Amino acid sequence: MTQSTMTTEQKEYFMREALKEAHKAQLLDEVPIGAVIVLDNQIIGRGHNVRELSQDATTHAELLAIKDANRQQKSWRLEDAQLFVTLEPCPMCSGAIILSRIKEVYYGAKDPKAGTVDSLMQLLSDSRFNHQSVVESGILENECSELLTSFFKELRKRKKKQKKD
Amino acid sequence: MTQSTMTTEQKEYFMREALKEAHKAQLLDEVPIGAVIVLDNQIIGRGHNVRELSQDATTHAELLAIKDANRQQKSWRLEDAQLFVTLEPCPMCSGAIILSRIKEVYYGAKDPKAGTVDSLMQLLSDSRFNHQSVVESGILENECSELLTSFFKELRKRKKKQKKD
Numbered sequence: 001m002t003q004s005t006m007t008t009e010q011k012e013y014f015m016r017e018a019l020k021e022a023h024k025a026q027l028l029d030e031v032p033i034g035a036v037i038v039l040d041n042q043i044i045g046r047g048h049n050v051r052e053l054s055q056d057a058t059t060h061a062e063l064l065a066i067k068d069a070n071r072q073q074k075s076w077r078l079e080d081a082q083l084f085v086t087l088e089p090c091p092m093c094s095g096a097i098i099l100s101r102i103k104e105v106y107y108g109a110k111d112p113k114a115g116t117v118d119s120l121m122q123l124l125s126d127s128r129f130n131h132q133s134v135v136e137s138g139i140l141e142n143e144c145s146e147l148l149t150s151f152f153k154e155l156r157k158r159k160k161k162q163k164k165d
Numbered sequence: 166m167t168q169s170t171m172t173t174e175q176k177e178y179f180m181r182e183a184l185k186e187a188h189k190a191q192l193l194d195e196v197p198i199g200a201v202i203v204l205d206n207q208i209i210g211r212g213h214n215v216r217e218l219s220q221d222a223t224t225h226a227e228l229l230a231i232k233d234a235n236r237q238q239k240s241w242r243l244e245d246a247q248l249f250v251t252l253e254p255c256p257m258c259s260g261a262i263i264l265s266r267i268k269e270v271y272y273g274a275k276d277p278k279a280g281t282v283d284s285l286m287q288l289l290s291d292s293r294f295n296h297q298s299v300v301e302s303g304i305l306e307n308e309c310s311e312l313l314t315s316f317f318k319e320l321r322k323r324k325k326k327q328k329k330d
Contacts, residue, residue, distance in 0.1 A: 056232055057241040057265035058223075067221055076222040091281075091288055092260025099257055100222035113295070116256075120293050121286070123256055128285050130278070 004104060004136055006082065011106055014038050015139045018084040018108070021048040021061060022147055028053055032147045035061035035085040037069040037078065037102070044081065045069025061085060062093035066100050078102050086144040088115030088137065094123040097133060104134040108144025169269060169301055171247065176271055179203050180304040183249040183273070186213040186226060187312055193218055197312045200226035200250040202234040202243065202267070209246065210234025226250060227258035231265050243267045251309040253280030253302065259288040262298060269299040273309025 004011075014036055021034025025048035037045035047064030051057065062085050070076050082104040083097060088111040097105060105117065105124060116123045117135055124133045169176075179201055186199025190213035202210035212229030216222065227250050235241050247269040248262060253276040262270060270282065270289060281288045282300055289298045 051241055054235075055239055055241050056235045057243075058228060058232055058235075058261050060264075063223060067223055070219075070221045070223075074220055076216055076220050078222070090260055090264070091294075092257050092264055095255055095257025095260050095281075096223050099225075099255070116260075120291075126285075129256075 004106075004134055006104070006106075010041070011084075011136070011139050014043070014082070014084040015086070015106065015108060015144070017043060017046075018061075018086050019140065019143055019147070021046055021065075022086045022144070025049045025061070026147065026151060032151050033061045033085070033087045035065040035083060037065050038082040038084065039069075039073070039078070039080060044072045058092065060090065060093050062089055063096050066096050066102075070100065076100060082106065084139070087111050087148065088117050088119060090114045091116045091123065097124060098129050098131050101131045102133055104136075106136050106139045108137075108139055108141050109148065110137060169271075169299055171269070171271075175206070176249075176301070176304050179208070179247070179249040180251070180271065180273060180309070182208060182211075183226075183251050184305065184308055184312070186211055186230075187251045187309070190214045190226070191312065191316060197316050198226045198250070198252045200230040200248060202230050203247040203249065204234075204238070204243070204245060209237045223257065225255065225258050227254055228261050231261050231267075235265065241265060247271065249304070252276050252313065253282050253284060255279045256281045256288065262289060263294050263296050266296045267298055269301075271301050271304045273302075273304055273306050274313065275302060 017036045018034045022032040026032035033049040045065040045068035047061045049061045050059045078100045084106045086108040094116045182201045183199045187197040191197035198214040210230040210233035212226045214226045215224045243265045249271045251273045259281045
């Protein structure tokens with residue numbers, strides 16, 4: 001497994017772009033998770049979670065960003081690309097990363113409930129699959145997790161208010 | 166974990182429908198894998214692998230069938246549905262099954278290289294995720310695996326011929 005090809009400045013720059021996507025989800029009352037895909041220092045795919053709006057179980061930030069990058073590249077292969085996502089990927093998104101052969105994966109906050117890059121299992125370094133990615137976690141971790149924490153706090157407050165009304 | 170709610174006749178009937186989808190993929194020169202999603206004995210979603218045609222890494226049979234069923238149901242939740250697929254699901258598709266909360270999963274042939282329902286790992290019975298499915302394998306296994314074997318045999322023959330020409 002080779003090492004990251006990005007400087008700290010690059011990593012934080014692109015994670016801020018993923019955070020912008022997460023904010024778009026938040027404005028739609030969706031769980032605020034965002035992702036971007038980068039090739040040669042350019043963003044070639046973007047996505048944010050829209051599960052409720054789309055009523056489509058597959059519309060996670062990473063999956064939409066991968067589809068967007070595939071479209072832009074006219075290729076399902078993203079072998080030289082980097083993915084930046086605010087939250088640790090789930091099994092579906094980890095699987096899509098393997099299938100599209102993304103080279104490097106950077107994420108912000110860990111997901112102890114459904115994360116399958118580090119937390120529950122390590123799908124992206126499992127040598128039984130035909131592709132492995134370089135992984136780095138904790139990029140702008142506080143911003144990424146704070147966005148989620150405040151979203152769920154607000155949601156609980158609203159639900160409590162609804163019950164009282 | 167509850168048991169299958171389907172008779173052998175129902176299982177084979179719907180797997181034949183998944184095989185019809187796999188044949189559609191074959192006609193497009195795609196790896197012949199097909200899937201259908203069933204609710205109350207009716208097909209509510211269909212899909213076949215079109216990775217090369219679409220140049221989209223996420224266009225596996227199961228993922229397309231789930232998206233189709235979500236659209237038809239106007240809901241990301243498929244909690245009472247059955248999925249039939251000719252080949253054991255990969256991590257991406259296993260993840261999409263968990264996310265859409267499909268109740269029962271029936272597949273034909275095992276995939277020792279990338280299958281994550283039984284072969285490499287057991288994502289659909291892992292109690293750490295917030296959903297588990299009833300799983301049954303080996304439905305019309307011979308037809309499902311024969312379709313794949315003959316596809317790859319034909320592909321190798323063609324490649325050999327191309328080299329000679």
